[in-house]
Amino acid sequence: MRDPQAEKLLTFIDACPSPFHAVAQAKEQLTSSGFIALNEDQEWDLKAGGAYFVERSGGSIIAFRIPEIHKEVKxxxxGAHTDSPCFKMxxxxxxxxxxxxxxxxxxYGGLLxxxxLDRxxxxxxxxxxxxxxEMTTKLVSLDSYQFRIPQLAIHLDDNREALKLNPQQHLTPIFGLEKDKDLLQIILDDNNIEATSMEVAAFDLFLxxxxxxxxxxxxxxxxxxxxxxNLAMCHASLEALIASKPRSAVTMGALFDHEEVGSVSDRGACSSFLPAIxxxxxxxxxGEREAYLAALSRSYMLSADMAHAVHPNYSERHDRDHYPLINHGPVIKHNANQRYATNSETAAYFSLLCQESGITVQEFVSRNDCPCGSTIGPSVASKLGIKTVDxxxxxxxxHSIREMAGSKDHAKMICVFEEFFSK
Structure with missing residues (x-):
């Protein structure tokens, strides 16, 4: 039997081809679950027991629940991210x-x-x-047409065993043969937008x-x-936030754009978005800033970003004592050079959450002779001082155009997130 949460995840991913679509889907889920939209440029009147969300620039969204009773703020x-490596027009x-x-x-980002090619x-x-x-912004998808970046035939390749791609020279997509076609007008027409391509001032379009x-x-x-x-972690955080009721902490799902390119933007994890909220x-x-500063020291963040399972064809690229297995539960990510924000205290905290949820936990460390990726964790932890685990x-x-994970792991992570939110 297919896992229901995995099925919901796949539906969510198919509906979210860009960060803007991911935020739109999140807003739809949250609104239907009783969350109230807030605007950054207006005053807020927050209520105990209330559920709210705020978006910024279309690509990032923060949703939160306030407990019915709060003696102290925490x-x-x-935290997760809405963007993925791709090609931007x-x-x-x-x-x-x-x-x-x-x-x-x-x-865009470190794509494979x-x-x-040939997709x-x-x-x-x-x-x-x-x-x-007047300026207006429209969310669009062009699903009626298919495009391609064709690979060079093997007969024309001087070096058949080593594929070397120059992103400027070899990766320009082909949209058709007729140069008199207007791609922007086709997008407008296909999305039933009454406008001409001359009225398109700018765009953020992704293959x-x-x-x-x-x-x-x-x-x-x-x-x-x-x-x-990292839409899997976005979806998991939303599912858990909607399903759970906070006991004493303000619970929050913070989904940021631009993680794949460093998080330095108006809506990235390094921006003012999270601190301001x-x-x-x-x-x-x-009613006082002192409470905010004190709250940060009492708070926890789970920086949720997908982890590397051991690859059976490249097992030598993994530390042999840290082999995360698919469908064996969540992974705690460690790095001595702070590419991940995990420390012994926060790792133990997440392990306790897993223990209380009845979920097995795994651990990942890169080989010393291999590079290590990073996440929003160090950015947020260093900026706010919040205790953070990756x-x-x-x-x-x-980072492939099509990735692979375990169908049982998604529900397990949601279960741990719900435990975290119920504290």
Missing amino acids: FHIV KPNPSNGIANYYQWGAET KNSW DLHLSGRLTLIING HDSQKSAFGGLNDEFIYAPRLD LERISLSLK VGNPMLSM
């Missing part, structure tokens, strides 16, 4: 070669470039239009896999999907 936060179309209609695209691609994101002197997410393996033990890193909540509940579910093919 926060239990699950450049402002102007390419002149193309021969009779091909092409449009240049920038590489070869995985994008059927769709285009999604947002358009900003200026119509009669993404057109293939739907699916279960895999002999017993549906796997899930295959794009953007598991935390301070406004504290001031609303206690965790995630084990997966393979991280």
